[in-house]
Amino acid sequence: MKICFISRFYKPFVRGGAEIYVGKIAEKLAKKGHEIFVITPAPKNQNYAEKINNVKIYRISPLNIYNAYESLKKPLLSKIVYHSLDLFNLHSYRLIKGILKDENPDIAHINNYKGLSPLAFKAAKDLKIPIVFTAHDYSSICIRANLLNEKGEICENPRILCKIYNKIQKSLIQDKPDIVTAPSNFVLQKLESRRLFNNVKRIVLPNPVETRKRIEKDYDNIDILFVGSLSKHKGPQILIKAFKKLKEDNLRLHILGKGPDEDRLKELAKDDERIIFHGFLTGKELMDMYRMANVTVVPSIGHEVFGMVILESFMHSTPVVASRIGGIPELVKHGYNGFLFEPGDDNELAKVLNKFSGDPEILGKLEMGAYKSSKKYDIKKHIDKLEEIYRSLT
Incomplete structure (x- = not known):
């Protein structure tokens, strides 16, 4: 044709x-x-x-x-x-x-x-x-x-x-x-x-997405990933607020992206050394971050159409915690390949993330669900x- x-x-x-x-x-x-x-x-x-x-x-x-x-x-x-x-x-x-x-x-x-x-x-x-x-x-x-x-x-x-x-x-x-x-x-x-x-x-x-083999993770540190525009509607401020409620030293929050709210977000995170801003990454550098991460968070407060970040995360056997909004619930199945929370609720998000630090074995089950989910796409x-x-x- x-x-x-x-x-x-x-x-x-x-x-x-x-x-x-x-x-x-x-x-x-x-x-x-x-x-x-x-x-x-x-x-x-x-x-x-x-x-x-x-x-x-x-x-x-x-x-x-x-x-x-x-x-x-x-x-x-x-x-x-x-x-x-x-x-x-x-x-x-x-x-x-x-x-x-x-x-x-x-x-x-x-x-x-x-x-x-x-x-x-x-x-x-x-x-x-x-x-x-x-x-x-x-x-x-x-x-x-x-x-x-x-x-x-x-x-x-x-x-x-x-x-x-x-x-x-x-x-x-x-x-x-x-x-x-x-x-x-x-x-x-x-x-x-x-x-x-x-x-x-x-x-x-x-x-x-291009599917991959399942990736084995370790849980010495729990690496939490955000990928997206540093803009209010993508919700990075909600994630930072939720993360700062968690006190465990083995937690790391990696923020990837650029956008109009970058300076405000850095100010919000400045007193927490566990929060790392990596800037805008593409290609192998981005894929390596998905591979390293234990969980990706998509805290959008806007009507996400679909969420390629979610699929790219699944592709690397990384489960997703995401807002229950827009097309996201069509991808993230609560308790199978990740968890859902109410948009804008940093307290609920903090409780979900706290589960992983207290019982990292939960992540192993979610990783299998994420890997299997990627095959559908x-x-x-x-x-x-x-x-x-x-x-x-x-």
Whole structure:
């Protein structure tokens, strides 16, 4: 099959899990003999094509006040103008439609599309190309993509501008895909609650990992791991507060990541030498931390879509203690591969972590559950399911 991936970012210019996913899947499918090409924004204001690992990449530069790669640095007013133009970006529509017309793929698989315009859906639909849309986050129902307000709290009542934006976006993408997938059932339920894609076939397709052999751990020290953005909605402050309630000397808390709250978190942790900040790690350094850890904590207070940190932890036989929120309970099974606690409750989290220091044998049982859980998310099974979805539309 000839498959087009549409993605806001693509390697080597990556920012998050969605584009890492697209890169892995595109290359795996190419290795299986499929013809793969990607449409993605260019990092500079020029259109060009290149090839990486047998995947052809079209990098395009739709007209706007800045490009997708500059969004983090811009003030609020600029972002409002940018997103407004992106909604109806006819230049992007023409560029994407032109590439699709020339390439004539069997499937268009749309992933994160901000910076390429929701009109990417129309470009494929107008050419009668079957569309699969994967909702990696909440961007189709929330301009911030995370269902949080400006304070980093769950948004219960969106501002009027957000409501207008979401209504327009909905009209542009509603019922355009033939199939919608998401990593968790929670995401699909959120889309359904906003009456988006209700007439479209929806499939839960969890994110995949490369499975490994079971790793044996030791318990001389109990190493607790946090991996993620050092931002309020990810809950590192809750973990630090919980950890400081524990007095055992054999406990270590390793915090990996960077973010806007880094200085405040270091101030919160400064009088406890057992808390170590490692900065942002990737590749082998990150995997070595998962391998070393006895437990990973995911203390989010926002609606996590799925949690690749959880799967990466399971992949290294490391159980997870996590907030009971969003798509997390679909992965973490209480007492089997980890424990769940109420979001924001540092007292409950401290009690859970205290179990491990008092009886480390609990960890051995959870490690087996984590290892077995990782097998369910093997990337080979994921590719097979994706091919099945594509074939159903051709």
